[in-house]
Amino acid sequence: MITVDNLVMRFGGFTAVNGASLTIREGSITGLIGPNGAGKTTLFNCIAGVLKPTSGTVTMSGEAITGLAPHQLFHKGLLRTFQIAHEFSSLSVRENLMMVPADQSGETLWNTWTRRRRIAAEERANMKKADEVLEFLTIDHLADEKAGALSGGQKKLLELGRTMMVDARIVFLDEVGAGVNRTLLNTIGDAILRLNRERGYTFCMIEHDMDFIARLCDPVICMAEGGVLAEGSIAEIKADPQVIEAYLGTGLKNKVTAQ
Numbered sequence: 001m002i003t004v005d006n007l008v009m010r011f012g013g014f015t016a017v018n019g020a021s022l023t024i025r026e027g028s029i030t031g032l033i034g035p036n037g038a039g040k041t042t043l044f045n046c047i048a049g050v051l052k053p054t055s056g057t058v059t060m061s062g063e064a065i066t067g068l069a070p071h072q073l074f075h076k077g078l079l080r081t082f083q084i085a086h087e088f089s090s091l092s093v094r095e096n097l098m099m100v101p102a103d104q105s106g107e108t109l110w111n112t113w114t115r116r117r118r119i120a121a122e123e124r125a126n127m128k129k130a131d132e133v134l135e136f137l138t139i140d141h142l143a144d145e146k147a148g149a150l151s152g153g154q155k156k157l158l159e160l161g162r163t164m165m166v167d168a169r170i171v172f173l174d175e176v177g178a179g180v181n182r183t184l185l186n187t188i189g190d191a192i193l194r195l196n197r198e199r200g201y202t203f204c205m206i207e208h209d210m211d212f213i214a215r216l217c218d219p220v221i222c223m224a225e226g227g228v229l230a231e232g233s234i235a236e237i238k239a240d241p242q243v244i245e246a247y248l249g250t251g252l253k254n255k256v257t258a259q
């Protein structure tokens, strides 16, 4: 469980997150919505160690994790997906997955010289795991493709696959559905649901696609002006007058009230 208490993030004189408090329940797929500029990504970055909050606390299962760096959170099983780095785009999909696990013996030159056999065994295990991940995500046919040649949606699946290489406990997804066609979006949605139900992953996802949220998320938290405005089921959120008001004038009202 992640608990955020009274989190504030200021950039110079501008307050992007203004005393946000929320809980991400263990085993949930929690949706984070809100109009543009509400502070969703900034809040994500504060939780995931990309930004150090100005004030406030973040705890994970009761342990203080405020301000920890991404690699420290990584070892605790808390991950935020990132776009495939430019320098990895010429590597194959399988190689991209194999690069993820931490503590590989091959990381230092000394180990490379002295522990060749162990490194070879780890590499084999790593490759097996990468192939299992690709099969789970139904993209095993893409294993030898260059990551840079994948479609936007396939890249999102690969980003999700990277979290599976280290058996993440809680994963933060930032607009995983943006610009992805319906078919692939369904595949991504299926993978998220299976990871949640079969492997116990907790997810927190920022999303603008209300259909995608309705299919996956409970609860849904709505942010506005740096704070948490409302929390509930998608039906409750869509009917909440404060939420509708927050979306008014942003051109997104129809998004939240449609259906």
Ligand SMILES: Nc1ncnc2c1ncn2[C@@H]1O[C@H](COP(=O)(O)OP(=O)(O)OP(=O)(O)O)[C@@H](O)[C@H]1O
Residues within 6 Å of the ligand: 011, 014, 015, 016, 034, 035, 036, 037, 038, 039, 040, 041, 042, 043
């Ligand atoms: N590094 C930064 N420096 C200054 N202002 C920033 C910085 N990062 C974000 N902001 C501002 O903080 C506010 C919140 O931005 P944020 O990206 O968190 O919103 P969001 O809810 O994720 O929006 P969107 O849905 O459009 O992605 C915005 O007004 C943005 O311009």
